[in-house]
Amino acid sequence: MSQENTEETQATETTETFEPKIMAFVCNWCTYAGADLAGTSRMEYRPNVRIIKLPCTGRIDPLFIIKAFENGADGVLVSGCHPGDCHYTAGNYHAKRRWIAFRSLMEFTGIDTRRLQFSWISASEALKWVDLINNVTDEIKALGPFMDFKNLKG
Amino acid sequence: MKIKLSKSDIDGALVTQISKVSGEDFKQCYQCGNCSGGCPVSYAMDIPPSQIIRFLQLGRFELVMEANSMWVCVGCLQCYSRCPKGVSAANILEAARQLSLRKGTDHERIEDLPVSFLKTAPQQAIVCGFRKFVS
């Protein structure tokens, strides 16, 4: 059986019960605080995301993302302060450059970019956070488990 | 005048339509009155431009359609040019005109116009006039 076929059958089998694992790398000052605000405002969103807090998006290394996928993440979210809002004045601009190159690389390698999403979410954008988590979770749920990485021999 | 306000008036279909046709968002207007102050013909209007917008904010579409303002507006864009919020009263009055004309009722009839005017006026006046007044 070819690889694509395996992927298909597994995807159809599990879509019903499949709960994607999503890893989020967020900055402490904007997105983490925005996610906190969603809680303080008692909003409701999909429970699939696990946050790893970092001081700034500038700290986020592509290594983290690769490692997250290797560890079975079905999707990775990266989020920080809007350009111009960085707590450290410029960390997010550095991050943006890095992401532009890294995303191009990932896309070229054939990784479905719907599984690797980037966003700017400020401390006040709880609603944006909620929408993002819901949309990404639903989208990845529809895509099924990320077999590209899970099938890797290792 | 007493206005009874309700949400259905404020978001009324006709008001929404005139907003859509004109491309203007009435909420933008903060009623500074600059348009009415600078309008060269507001003295001849039943309702001056800023008040037209105010009535639309309040959902009083019918008051706007009954007034002569749309037929008096000459489209000189002084209102828009000086509006601190970038709202064009001229667009709104044009939209009102369009909504009226699109019903098929003309505001002018060619046979009523003086022959001397038709003979001597620049074509552009006649073309323009008819596009503004006739469906």
Add this chain to the structure above:
Amino acid sequence: MEKALREKARELLTTGEANVIIGYEWNRRKTRATPAFITKADEVDRLIFNPLCVNNLSIYLTRKNKDILRMGKPAIVAKGCDIKNIVVLISEGQVKREDVVIIGMSCNGVVYKQGLWKGELRPEIMPVKCHNCDVRNPHLTDFVIGDHIDFTPPETPRGMVFDKIAALDAKTPGERWSFWLEEFSRCIKCYACRQACSLCYCERCITEKNVPQWIETSAHQRGNIAWNLVRAMHLAGRCTFCGECERSCPANIKLNLVNQKLVLTVKDAFDFKSGYDEKIHPPMIVFSPDDTENFIK
């Protein structure tokens, strides 16, 4: 040309302006050009220069080759493409401009593989980089050997690598993934790519860092993907597309594709081409507030 080169080398060694000439010489059977390190003026006649001189010798300026560094001040025989790497090394503080003598060689192109050489340089045996070369007249030099070459590269780069990138771009992500999986599965983690690359000069490579072990060192699919992605990322905005990594890969992995893809990305996104100006910082450590993208929501 070789004569002029040998004369210059002799002069440099005799005057003491350089202590070692890093250049090319014949192998024993005279079938290939190999790196030569000449420290004595009377040995300069070993130096050669011809289309077989493919190797990017800039690697011998890095900390990876401490024994060469110990020989004293180097003078390096460098084609334009090699100089691009030297430029990056200078901009990254690895070499000081005043610490190296650059003997720039006018170059009409080299062979893609030395085995293809039949005594004549034909376009078919030249690598893509030579067809698109804009530094046939070397750009950062102390001396230039050889005549001025009139050659205008095509406005948009052409060649197999670019065609292949375009073809891959046109495929579905799934197809691309299968392609790369196939490619990277062949990797045996010999690290020849890293050894051949003069920009891979790290004191300790990330793959050798084991606390934590970001990249699995076993030559299995997962470790191979991580290694190759990370290496590509580390070269983003720095790679000069000299092609040494692919040339040295015993498994024939199409490293040029992935590296050139990032060269194109960096050019598009940040309007930067590496290897031209040693005074400009590489693009991945600086930023402009006007950087644009269309994927961050």
Add this chain to the structure above:
Amino acid sequence: MSRIGVFICQCGTNIADTVDTEKVAEEMKKIPGVVHTQDYKFMCSSPGQKMLKEAVKKHRLDGMIVSACSPHMHEKTFRRACESAGINPYMCEIANIREQCSWVHHDKTKETGTVKSLDLTRMTIERLKKNQPLKPNKIPVNKRALIIGGGIAGIQAALDIADGGREVLLVEKTPSIGGNMAKLSETFPTMDCSQCILTPKMVEAELHENITLMTYSEVEKIEGFIGNFRVTIRKKARYVNEELCTGCGDCWDKCPFKQDSEFEHGLKKRKVIYTPFPQSVPNIPVIDAPNCAMLQKGKCGVCAKVCGPKAVDFEQKDIVVEEKVGAIVVATGYDLMPNEHFGEYGYGRIKDVINGLQFERLASSSGPTGGKILRPSDGKEPQSIVFIQCAGSRDEKKGVSYCSKICCMYTAKHTMLYRHKVHDGQSYVFYMDIRSGGKRYEEFVRGAIEKDGAMYLRGRVSRVYEKDGKVIVQGADTLSDSQVEIEADMVVLATALVSRPGADTLAQKLGIGYDKHKFYNEYHPKLKPVETVTAGIFLAGTCLGPMDVPESVAQGSAAASKVLVLTSSDEMIKDPTTAIVNDFTCNACWDCVVACPYSAIEKTDIKDREGNVIRRLAHVNDGVCTGCGTCVAACRSKAIDLKGYTDEQVYAAINAF
């Protein structure tokens, strides 16, 4: 092997409603290294904290996890508890199972919340296993302060800091301190004379033993970091020796050349050797070099001839000095929007259309007319004046989108001043909204209308033009729905307050943020209104945005108190979350040096005994590093790491996922 305690907070029912805390406690016990777990109603309460401390002792814990609310809430609380129980506070980590779990997943069966809490807690435990005890950094603090800008905010800050016993360096760009406030005639709502209340403060600043005034000087460069700034200041050549000058005024009396006075906004001329205004502090003139015949062409020199103490010195040069300070207060003030923004109001073309500060000068007894309201074109007393508010303000299309805040009040004041000086004059005010929030402000505006007869018209003015020596104002009164035309003698525009030209360049030098209008950004608009993102740099007054005198004074004092807090001890404790370089693997490629937004990383040389450089390395200055980690991601060989967020910690967390 670590001995970790895991404490799960129920937060009353806030967490317990949707998370089975007991189960979380039970499950976590199974993780190697965890020796004690417990759930409790309120971990942050005193009994809760007491429980923590006792557990530390009883189970000989060397690290702890509190699964509770967001670390932004109580991380400090729990870390403090940790510290008092004898373990390093940085060995305490928070798993956020309230804001990011129980409050956003309302599943009453508790399954969703419990599953997620288990994951979050496990990830945090694995992370904690890689934590290292950290010690806060101690940084020496220089106790001098620099104030940039000698307006009322800067003067107030300087006086307060000086009274607090610290040395102050007050740098002012123009030849005298005083700022815009010195130009005002009276101040609302009390109508005290501005100079009467300001001048004593100016003099006090000049005479205060702790204050060094540097007027006619500009800050060129700022280096260093909190507690340790190095500031380069250019003291522009005055061409007058400050030591010798007595301020007698002979020089400007005799100077034969005149220029428009900046202080009088062009309503009067000043000499080429001049003090901006009679009460200038210091009372030492400057020579306006580009317009001085002696300096330009070598002809004249009258001032030098008449100067008794021989203080005029045409050879004087700019002096550049470097000063060391520990804190900086920026109080650079505002400007009025330039006239090219007002085409339809004829401002700049019609002489009798002036701005608010020009009116202040006309009304001021020390002004160009000696306090008489006379119109600039012909010097006649205007019988009617139209005041136009929101000129350029609240005009997102051609001006600025914001409200300039003070115009409503000063326009009301102007109408009063006018009525007090021209008893039968009529004033008209075009306004859009009257914003008179503030103590006695509303009563003040009503007074202008009810007592002093100002005619308030609600509407904007469409255009202003000249006709037969009158200024015709054509606008609207939206309350009566009419077009209004007024034949006025004079028009006063309440032009928008804008940031100083060059405010952005100064911000870049200081490393502080500014908004699209180039007003400086406070660290937090509510809770840190006078602080900036750059530690040790504070803000006061209208460089932050439009505000009135009492607010500027309050901010000056607020900034001063921040400076006094900072300089209250010799050392400052700083968060240990800073980057650190591994000397063995550093490539000295300087990527981190370039990438660092704070210039916190330096290039250092390792030398042998003979002094030869054997290696070069990057080195992090803990005093400057803020711990953003941009350098870590930039380092290819991972030779730099961020304490508190090390690669190992992140790796462990990802692996536990």
Add this chain to the structure above:
Amino acid sequence: MLKIPYYPGCTLSTVAKEFDTSAKDSAIKMGFEIEDLPQWNCCGATFPLTPDNIMGLTAPAKVLAGAEKAGDTLTTLCSVCYNVLKRTNRVLKDDKEKLSTVNEFMEEEYAGGVEVTHYLEVLRDQIGFTKVTEAVSRPLKGVKTAAYYGCMLLRPFEDMGIDRAEAPTIMEDLLKALGATPVFFPDRVECCGAHLAMDKPDIVSKLSGNVIDSAAREGAEIIVTSCPLCQYNLENTQAESGSALPIVYFTQILGLALGQDEKTLGFEKNKFSPLALLRYKELL
């Protein structure tokens, strides 16, 4: 010789023929040529202010499509045509969707490759007013001339961009170049009443009256304009009120200054000819 594609429009082919001919003749004197589009239609004489009125864009779009065959610029004289063409062009360039809708209504396709300019802009930006001065052989010395801009030439500023909306100077600069004394008057950017001439002549009399008064008060001896409708309204209002300021197209006095025979400039069509004044000033 520089040839610029030119759109005359209906009025300049009939009622305002003198505007057209004087401009063409003047151009030749200054070393360029404006050349009628081989085929054109009426621009519609009013830009549709409501964005949903796509039909109103087709007539000007057809003109632009025709112009695209002739080159990448199109110049006009009539303020209204200029306004309609320039704004339509802007809309079609900015909104590709509208462009394709409009293209579906037309036989020819417009790709968005034309720049619309006014004759005044050609003089200022391409020829240069100093060049114009060099071509002047009959400087209009001492003639107090008021430039009346009206609405359509300037507004809305962000679309027209020819000059500052509240304080334009392009016509005054031209007048200076011709040796005349420009008269700035407050109402020069106010409206004349335009098409209200059709059914509300009282409004036109009032508005145009204001304009003339304002100019006269500042001492104007001639009013120049670039709009046939403004010219018509002002002239008619004058006839009613009994004052007698000549109201002419700017190209007519441009031609005069460039030394054209005054008989070819069409002053005979003006109700109030400036010739008497110019003779009195000994310029003719």
